[in-house]
Amino acid sequence: MNHNEVHPMDRLIRADRMPHIWCPGCGLGTNFTCFLEALNQSGLDPDKNVIVSGIGCTGRVPGYTNIDSYHTTHGRAIPFATGLKLANPELTVTVFSGDGDLFAIGGNHFIHAARRNIDLKIICVNNFNYGMTGGQFGCTTPLGAKTTTSPYGNYEHPFNLVQMAAASGAVYVARWTSLHVRRLTNSIKETFAKKGFTFIEIISPCPVSFGRRNKLGEGLDEMKYYQENSVIKHGIDPNEADLNLNGKIIVGKFIDIDKPTFLDNQPKLQTPD
Amino acid sequence: MSHDPAIRTGEHFLNGDEACAEGALACGCRFFAGYPITPATEIAETMSRRLPEVGGVYIQMEDELASMNAILGASSAGVKAMTSTSGPGFSLMMENIGLGIMMEIPCVVVNIQRGGPSTGLPTMVGQQDMMQARWGSHGDYEMIALCPWSPQEMFDFAIRAFNLSEKYRIPVLIMADEVVGHMTEKVVIPPKEEIIRLYRKKPQVPSNEYIMYETNGSLVPPMANAGDGYKVITTGLTHNEQGYPDMTAEAHEKLITRLCNKILLNKADIVEVEERELSDAEVVVVAYGSPARSAVLAIKKAREQGIKAGLLRLRTVWPFPEAEILKLAKQAKTIIVPEINKGQIVREIERCAKGNCEVILISKLALIHTPDEILEVIKNRRL
Numbered sequence: 001m002n003h004n005e006v007h008p009m010d011r012l013i014r015a016d017r018m019p020h021i022w023c024p025g026c027g028l029g030t031n032f033t034c035f036l037e038a039l040n041q042s043g044l045d046p047d048k049n050v051i052v053s054g055i056g057c058t059g060r061v062p063g064y065t066n067i068d069s070y071h072t073t074h075g076r077a078i079p080f081a082t083g084l085k086l087a088n089p090e091l092t093v094t095v096f097s098g099d100g101d102l103f104a105i106g107g108n109h110f111i112h113a114a115r116r117n118i119d120l121k122i123i124c125v126n127n128f129n130y131g132m133t134g135g136q137f138g139c140t141t142p143l144g145a146k147t148t149t150s151p152y153g154n155y156e157h158p159f160n161l162v163q164m165a166a167a168s169g170a171v172y173v174a175r176w177t178s179l180h181v182r183r184l185t186n187s188i189k190e191t192f193a194k195k196g197f198t199f200i201e202i203i204s205p206c207p208v209s210f211g212r213r214n215k216l217g218e219g220l221d222e223m224k225y226y227q228e229n230s231v232i233k234h235g236i237d238p239n240e241a242d243l244n245l246n247g248k249i250i251v252g253k254f255i256d257i258d259k260p261t262f263l264d265n266q267p268k269l270q271t272p273d
Numbered sequence: 274m275s276h277d278p279a280i281r282t283g284e285h286f287l288n289g290d291e292a293c294a295e296g297a298l299a300c301g302c303r304f305f306a307g308y309p310i311t312p313a314t315e316i317a318e319t320m321s322r323r324l325p326e327v328g329g330v331y332i333q334m335e336d337e338l339a340s341m342n343a344i345l346g347a348s349s350a351g352v353k354a355m356t357s358t359s360g361p362g363f364s365l366m367m368e369n370i371g372l373g374i375m376m377e378i379p380c381v382v383v384n385i386q387r388g389g390p391s392t393g394l395p396t397m398v399g400q401q402d403m404m405q406a407r408w409g410s411h412g413d414y415e416m417i418a419l420c421p422w423s424p425q426e427m428f429d430f431a432i433r434a435f436n437l438s439e440k441y442r443i444p445v446l447i448m449a450d451e452v453v454g455h456m457t458e459k460v461v462i463p464p465k466e467e468i469i470r471l472y473r474k475k476p477q478v479p480s481n482e483y484i485m486y487e488t489n490g491s492l493v494p495p496m497a498n499a500g501d502g503y504k505v506i507t508t509g510l511t512h513n514e515q516g517y518p519d520m521t522a523e524a525h526e527k528l529i530t531r532l533c534n535k536i537l538l539n540k541a542d543i544v545e546v547e548e549r550e551l552s553d554a555e556v557v558v559v560a561y562g563s564p565a566r567s568a569v570l571a572i573k574k575a576r577e578q579g580i581k582a583g584l585l586r587l588r589t590v591w592p593f594p595e596a597e598i599l600k601l602a603k604q605a606k607t608i609i610v611p612e613i614n615k616g617q618i619v620r621e622i623e624r625c626a627k628g629n630c631e632v633i634l635i636s637k638l639a640l641i642h643t644p645d646e647i648l649e650v651i652k653n654r655r656l
Contacts, residue, residue, distance in 0.1 A: 083342065
């Protein structure tokens with residue numbers, strides 16, 4: 001390896017922390033790159049960008065990002081990020097975390113931050129299971145899917161995350177897969193430019209845990225599946241964007257509205273000293 | 274002297290909760306996140322009214338897990354932040370008090386104690402969370418907890434709590450009780466220039482030389498805030514000086530030892546006790562919070578009856594005043610400990626007394642002890 005080589009994203013990566021911990025075929029590397037590319041293209045000052053996560057495979061993203069980064073407790077990234085944003089409105093605050101972190105243990109925080117329209121950029125990597133602990137079912141696991149704690153097939157109904165985000169009040173809601181690098185990057189860029197609580201779900205392969213137990217093949221096979229089964233439907237009711245184990249994946253931008261944020265609405269009696 | 278709307282210099286008639294909020298504002302607190310709970314709600318109410326007047330932010334969170342995280346986030350962005358609660362909420366805050374300890378984020382948590390466990394006795398007094406304050410979050414750590422006994426001290430200790438938290442980069446607890454929170458008394462708010470207001474030490478090096486948890490021989494690293502350009506990296510995982518996760522026994526030993534030592538080795542600065550009539554005392558009441566008020570009259574009455582009684586009031590409970598208790602145990606024949614619980618701090622006193630004197634607990638639940646109840650025990654002691 002030539003140590004003098006400079007990667008175009010080096011200024012935004014903590015290169016001394018490589019190699020990362022993610023498994024072969026995992027979608028996180030691609031998702032992470034889309035975030036960095038969006039940040040790079042946005043022209044925003046990296047020093048005024050903060051990234052916050054909870055716990056899990058996706059929760060490790062901030063630790064590799066060369067901007068202010070906070071790897072908090074399980075489920076609590078959103079309230080931590082809420083404090084950061086409200087204390088210093090100059091900051092662009094992204095929460096980059098997984099489905100279990102944001103919607104199971106952290107679900108209550110998600111719906112309330114969306115309701116308040118806190119100006120946070122939420123990126124949720126949905127791999128349909130708890131990867132870090134070896135692949136247990138969670139609140140997004142499709143009915144019938146096998147995991148280490150659903151050996152006979154999952155018998156709980158999953159959340160439709162985009163529907164929940166829209167219903168809770170998010171001003172921007174989109175879903176892409178790890179295959180849609182250009183569209184995902186553009187979507188993240190759009191949320192950087194948008195004021196308010198934004199939500200992007202990334203459907204992402206977990207071949208070592210979820211994929212293996214559900215015979216979805218290697219990471220590449222999952223990408224092929226995304227290619228063949230993704231249907232772009234901008235503007236549809238997120239209610240109709242349910243996911244299931246072997247069905248079509250509806251992607252696109254579903255919600256893009258404007259409304260005052262928490263900070264816009266709070267009483268202004270005096271400017272800070 | 275310019276008028277500062279955050280500091281209401283003068284004499285006021287305030288309850289303890291309101292005084293606590295005013296103390297926080299006077300010390301520069303500009304962010305409050307909380308969830309309504311009896312008997313701490315007046316702190317949130319005062320903050321919701323006062324913070325917009327001084328350019329601060331009040332946010333009512335969905336629960337106490339979120340409240341605790343929100344203040345950690347706000348403090349990470351450089352703004353002094355506080356939350357307040359009582360037992361049930363304090364239990365929920367434990368998770369992220371641990372995060373604050375691990376990431377070394379200054380903030381203040383106020384617990385106006387009521388009766389527990391569970392929903393318990395919301396409107397009546399308790400001191401039942403004293404050990405939870407010390408050990409409630411998982412893992413090993415040292416804690417700072419202050420115990421006010423009056424609305425004036427609610428004001429003063431709010432300031433002291435912020436100053437200690439900024440100095441040592443740790444969440445600091447104000448362990449008050451319902452009586453102190455709801456009692457209304459005279460509170461004197463001094464002029465701005467007389468109020469000491471500390472702020473965390475900031476990095477003195479350029480951002481490319483900044484190492485997140487490098488202490489340079491001190492025990493407390495300088496703290497960069499989000500947005501300062503220092504590329505903060507921090508995690509609740511065990512980490513090295515760079516702030517990077519480090520899953521080794523060596524890194525864990527080094528980090529946890531420093532987190533404990535930064536408090537233990539600074540006990541002389543942190544621990545405060547108040548002594549009354551101790552020089553010749555043979556029987557000593559050791560108390561904190563509202564029972565200490567009854568103890569003042571109890572020792573006065575005992576002195577009037579010729580008993581050499583004194584009072585040691587713990588203004589700081591954690592870290593525990595070990596040396597002060599040992600010294601007292603060697604001097605006195607009996608230590609009497611009135612607590613509004615089944616005996617929590619009395620265990621620490623027994624540990625520190627090392628058998629040098631008799632230690633008697635006066636346990637009472639949901640009510641403060643009357644002076645006569647304490648006096649009776651003083652009079653009826655065996656030694």
